Amino acid sequence: NAGVTQTPKFRILKIGQSMTLQCTQDMNHNYMYWYRQDPGMGLKLIYYSVGAGITDKGEVPNGYNVSRSTTEDFPLRLELAAPSQTSVYFCASTPRGPEQYFGPGTRLTVT
Amino acid sequence: AQSVTQPDIHITVSEGASLELRCNYSYGATPYLFWYVQSPGQGLQLLLKYFSGDTLVQGIKGFExxxxxxxxxxxxxxPSVHWSDAAEYFCAVGPGTNDYKLSFGAGTTVTVRA
Structure with a gap:
């Protein structure tokens, strides 16, 4: 199993551009999560999903959208990128329990 | 809502010395508790977890x-840190509700000096 994979690893966006961060897991986990990590702030939950077709907002959802059409994929969409969205983004999953498995992250810079 | 506090932003420790990282949580019941480690440029790796039972838990890499x-x-x-333990450490808490969401502390950066 590859576990949780994220693409791209790095990306630079201009203000106002949009992009999709990809997250895929091959462990057949129902629950998936998107976090952002900012220095000195820990990880903040953006969106999460408890199964295909079901998503919900986390702590910091503004400026982001998600979809969950399959169990494997949970893409995060940034519309109209802003400098405040410069961050490291982590995707995580869990089968059914609180222990989460993390991807390697995507480092995004918006200039 | 649950919250997690890691009082120490940065700790420097000599190689071979002991290390203790603090984590305090706020939650009405006994939550699920985790420690994750993040090496530079890497994702988060689970060190150990507590759900119930014995209050002293052992994890990977010699941590407890x-x-x-x-x-x-x-x-x-x-008990004795190695240079490879230099990393950022995160404490996390989960209430065990059906969505299994976690709240993370701000993290503690550990520097190991020779």
């Missing part, structure tokens, strides 16, 4: 943590 209900704490310890 003790759950103290009376102090709402879950401190991480290692």
């Amino acid at each position: 943590a003790e759950f103290k209900r009376s102090q709402s704490s879950f401190n991480l310890r290692k």
